[in-house]
Amino acid sequence: MNELCFLGTGGAIPHKNRSNAALVLNSQEDLVLIDCPGDAFVKLKQMNLDPRCISSVFITHIHPDHVYGLPSLIHSLMLNDMTLSVFGSEETVVFCKKLLSLFNLLDEKVKCRVRFNRIGPNEHFQLLPLSWATSIKTPHHSSSLGVFLELNDELGLLYSGDIPVYPPLFKGIGNPDILIHDCSAPSRFFRKFPSLSQMHTHSLDLGKLAQQAGVKCLIPIHFFGELDYSMEEIKTEIKENYQNRLIIPKDLDRLRLSASLLTTKDKT
Template sequence: MGRVIILGSASAVPDAGHENTHILVESGSRIVLVDCPGSPTVRIEQAGVDPKLLTDIILTHFHPDHVSGFGPLMMGLWLTGRKEPLTVYGLQPTIDRAQKMMDLYDWKQWPNFYPVEFVCIAAEENSPVIDGPDLRVVASPVSHLIPTIGLRFEFGQSKHALTYSCDTEPSQAVRRLAEGADVLIHEATGSSVGHTSPEKAGEIATQAGVGALYLIHYPPQLVNPEDLLVQARKTYQGPIHVAHDLLEIKIGG
């Protein structure tokens, strides 16, 4: 029904085996990239997907570890011959900064650039992002250091769903986004301001009644994956996984 590929799983500081967190979501004709750190083109190709087939980009917030690769991705798609329109979504502050970043590159002067539409997401719970026959996406503001959104993906006409917390402190908005979802991908940076520990991520998963919990956005240099699992199992009894780069998750079969 749907497919999720973890393109990167690290928090703000990546290492040789863990790129900054970003994910690819596929359903039918939609291929959605969530965040653009590092070199998204390379990671997308490593996942076996043609980057030119991207239909949408969602930028969750404007921190460097989530947007540093946005300009290179946009340029790379142009240089490899993309002609199809591309839609970029985000909160108003995120979209404003993404456009300013592209303006610094004078991108509107690049000849024969493909059409790009920037769409602002309302800073309200369950704001519509994508509403198509293959995929429905809604967003809610979460509790991070700057304006940030979590996301819920619903696949086709089924009841199968995925929720991604993005960077956030423990948030009831995430819990509401995740109600009854097949999978919750939740950050596990730790208990610092603006972030969540694995134990608290487990609490959210339990409260939301999700089918499985995937921990992401962790500091790979500082943590042992098994320790993350041990912490999350204190508060969530369902299946728990530590996300890793190029992991593929099937939603709904």
């Protein structure tokens, strides 16, 4: 496992510089895509990553910003003789099958074949062929799963997906070295729109949560594009309570995944 690539870092409503959230784990030979918004194929190309190298797609949940690009991705790969494994909860897999069937993308003539993998809560599974993973049921949506990845027996990386503040996220996995977590907006917007707290996390709470969980490197993501705030405000709120390394990613950023990530100076 060499690299974590940020195809998108935005929330449900994208910003001109931030597409819907999507990540890629790049091992040089294979790519694992985590969530699939509409422009995943183009973003991969912009990062000089070959979409034909995608072996697996993990879908965290079935809100449109995380899954609506899946038909387009398969359609873009339809001439390539390859198998792509789609992972998700039972509800997610049923939904993805329906979605792809609507476009006839599971037909014989489509050379890119899709293999579906239903993942239960707290299931240990291989996110082929890169690494072992553990799913974590989360309360954002009935289909939601977070994912904990063990990278090269060296680093533990936890991706929350969309999520409200949810301390059981860390149950059973110990302190994650790297936490990529929903950080939809600064706290003042959550005070203005209290129902947001049932679905998402604000930057002030995220700092507290990460500090309590002993996270060594925090990467906030899923920034709402429709609200007016700066990344400086996000950073200030997180740092009020969190003392370890903080990386605020931009679209098309890439991070080398190694133990030095946990000690290097902040990159914001």
